[in-house]
Amino acid sequence: MATLTEQLRRFNYTRLAGPILILLILTMMVLPLPSVVLDIFFTFNIAVSIIVLLVGINVRQPLDFSAFPAVLLITTLLRLSLNVASSRVILLEGHTGPDAAGAVIESFAHFLIGDNIAIGIVVFIILTIINFVVITKGAGRIAEVSARFTLDAMPGKQMAIDADLNAGLIGEDEARRRRSVITEEANFFGAMDGASKFVRGDAMAGIMIILINIVGGLIVGVVQHDLGAGQAAETYTLLTIGDGLVAQIPALIISTAAGIVVARVGTERDLSEQFLGQLFAKPSVLYITAAVLGLIGLIPNMPHLAFLLIGGALAGLGWSMERRERTRATTVAAEQAAAPPPPAETAMTEVSWNDVQPVDLLGLEVGYRLIPLVDRTQDGELLRRIRGIRKKIAQDLGFLVPPVHIRDNLEIRPNQYRILLKGVEVGQGEAFVGQFLAINPGNVSGELPGQPTTDPAFGLPAVWIDAARREEAQTLGYTVVDASTVVATHLSNLLQTHAAELLGREEVQALIDHQAKESPKLIEDLVPKVIPVGTLQKVLQQLLAEGIHIRDFRTIIETLADHVGATQDIDDLTSAVRTALSRVIVQQLFPGENELPLMALDPMLENVLLQAVQSKTGGGLEPGLAENLLTSAAHEAEQVEMQGYNPVLLTPPGLRPLLARFLRRALPQLRVISHNEVPDNKSIRIIAVIGGSRGQ
Structure with a gap:
């Protein structure tokens, strides 16, 4: 029992509100309701319509009221079920008098119609036309166009989100949120386009229900209750028009709310702030409008009081706004004048290091x-x-x-x-x-x-x-x-x-200090006792210049410690580190691939380049050879990119540093790796040969 009580206490009863409301709406269509209950439901319908209108006015973005299409459907069903329930009561009890269908219908009938039924019919038709032809049709058209443009713009918006994500301007969570907003916008306007059809159908149903109730009331009153034709027409028409107005006025309010929501342009202000801030923001506009109204008011036979009163009010509002702006400007000027002046420099001020402006990195x-x-x-x-x-x-x-x-x-x-x-x-x-x-x-x-x-x-x-x-x-x-x-x-x-140029001694020391927190013994034993900070910096800069990240700082330190005793050559040390980072390099260039599509050098060209490197004659290439190599590399790289592959050149370890530096300036998209940098679990497929017959 205690467990059941605890479960009942924790149960979220608000989840029952929707199902209960839908069941009540459907029940009203099939079960007869007394007039008192009808009064309560009619009042509830009016209250809901006013709430929806006020919420629609105060939303800042259409998606702030994303439940509106469902609300539109439910309120339409509520009105139709009330029409069915009230029609049943009117036809059953209408012969007893104007209060047969409840006090709400009777009050609306007498207050809005009076004793003239013809005026009531005209008023009802006018309200229906305004709702059906103007408001509902316009709101539906706006929703339709907005849904179409939102769907057409989705690919471009998605690309913009991906561009911001790739540039590091937003994170994954923000990108996911923006994509969700784009999807919700498309769903919202699409749902509004469909929901507007319910409102239009509701207006048509209202007209048909009125005709059916009037004709049915005449038949029931004359045939079943022996009323005179005139008395039956007056009684049932009065009740029917009152019933139609009670339903049509909330429908008009709901349709107005729909038009306001879908017509909102994206802004961070609600409708009142946007309306007042843009319509009455410029005193000059108010002055001109006041002058025009004043001139019209001076014309003979015009309602002078109305035109001159409103014109004077607009002129006063413009003058008040202008005076407020002048007061604000005067206050700002006074605050600036009251600020202490900068200290005067004497002619004998000494020059100091403060006068030397450092260069910003x-x-x-x-x-x-x-x-x-x-x-x-x-x-x-x-x-x-x-x-x-x-x-x-x-x-x-x-x-x-x-x-x-x-x-x-x-x-x-x-x-x-x-x-x-x-x-x-x-x-x-x-x-x-x-x-x-x-x-x-x-x-x-x-x-x-x-x-x-x-x-x-x-x-x-x-x-x-x-x-x-x-x-x-x-x-x-x-x-x-x-x-x-x-x-x-x-x-x-x-x-x-330019990442390599941004990595100075200070940044390297910060890297060392950060790694010392995680691996204090490693840093204490190796840096700078074994690995000079200058050597470490140059190796890291070469890695960054060749597009290799340095996140695996521990592997870099340990590899340098193993090789720095045998050589101090930066190219050799960088090659050793690249070999240790081979899986990282291949993962960057060919994510998720086991067979690596690579470019290679023609064997004859490879031998010539190896001889040039081994001769150490200036450390460069003969001009004619360099030009041919560059031309062939550019041609093959372009062909590889057209095939959808990442252009990567595979070379012997001794050639990689020279070719990487030589090709980096002219062909930054072409990466160069050595045989030592291919992991054992990866296979190679040569897709282009530089210096071969296809590159000539």
Whole structure:
């Protein structure tokens, strides 16, 4: 018994509200209800419609009221079941008088109609036309178009989410949340499109029920209750019109709520804030409107009081807003004037080391129009994205990237930005606050009007477009990103490219200190007693320059400890570390593959290159040989990429450092690995030969 009591106490009774309400609605259609119960349900229907309207007015995004399609269906069923129940009572008890169907129907009939039945019929028809032709039809059309555009824009939005995720601007949880929002938007507008058909059907059903009740009431009153035709028509028509108005007014309220919800444009403010903030925001508009109303009010035979009263009220509102703005501006100016002036410098100020400005390792300079992107007081989106980039690079590469120092620069163009590495520009571009960059991934279905440009990060053709064309661009297949994402993606790409230059002695020491917390004995025995910090730094820089992450810092330290006593050559030490990291390298280049599709050197070319390396004549290649090698490598790499493979060249261990350095500048997409770096459990398949007949 105690267990059952505990279970009943823990049971969530709110889960029963939905099933009970649906059962009550269906029950009303088949069981007769007394007039008192009908009054309660009619009142409940009116209350629900008012609640739905107020919720629709106060939502900030359509998805904040994602249950609205289901609410629309349930309220429609509720109205129809009440129509059925009230029709039964009207036909059974209508001969007894106007109060036969309850006090609510009688009150609506007398209050809204009075004693003129013809006016009641006209009012009911007008309300039905407004609901059916104007509000419901318009809301259904908006939902239909929104659902279509939302579905068409889903691929572009998904690509934008994937781009932000790959650039490190968002995490997996945020990407999953955004994808869920996109799916919910499509489902919501699709459901609203379907639910609007219920409301239109409800309006048609209301008209048919009125006709049936009037005709049926005449027949029942005259044939069964011996009433006169005039008395029967008056009684049953009064009850029927009252019943129709009681149902039609909540339907009108619900339809209005539906139109408000689907017509909302994405904003962080509710309808009242958006309405007042945009319609009555400019005093000049209020002054002009007041002047027009005043002129109309002076025309003879016009209602002077109404026009002059409203015109004066608008003029007063505009004057009040203008005075408030002047007061705010005066207050700000006074606060700035009261601020203490900077200390005056004397002519004999001594020069100190404070006058020597250090060079920032990483810098971002922006034109004055891009300042809102990096201004903390304006909630600069770019600041959060840069933090996300540094976190993503730390997770991918294995070390902390130095902070990015941001400053404005009035010497560059207003929309320009520059990315600096050790004070030297390594990248620059333009971004436009409030606009979006539509990037053509190569498969768009149309052209967009705007300012043509090139994506600064990857060199793809793109167009700067206005915010109003964002949905259109996504529908056409463009990847659409905002200005802060453009700058952040460009910065992320450059940081990945120049990772080796960002790894200084300070960053290496931070790596050592971090590893010492996990493996204190390893660091104490090897660094710097066995492995000099300078040697460790150069090896790590070579690994980063060749696209290898350094997250497995322990393996790198242990491998260097085994080989640093035999050689101090950085290339040899790096080759040893790469061999130890062979599984990591292959996993980066060929994730999940057991057969590795690789490029190879022609045997004759390989022998010539080995002889050149062994001769040590300047450490380089003969110009003619270098040109032929580069031409053949570029051709074969392009062919391999067209086949859908990652271009990777397999060479003997002695050739790998030379070829990696030689090919890195001209063909950064071509990776070079040695035979020693192929794990024993992987097989090799040669798909192209450099210097062979196909490369000539």
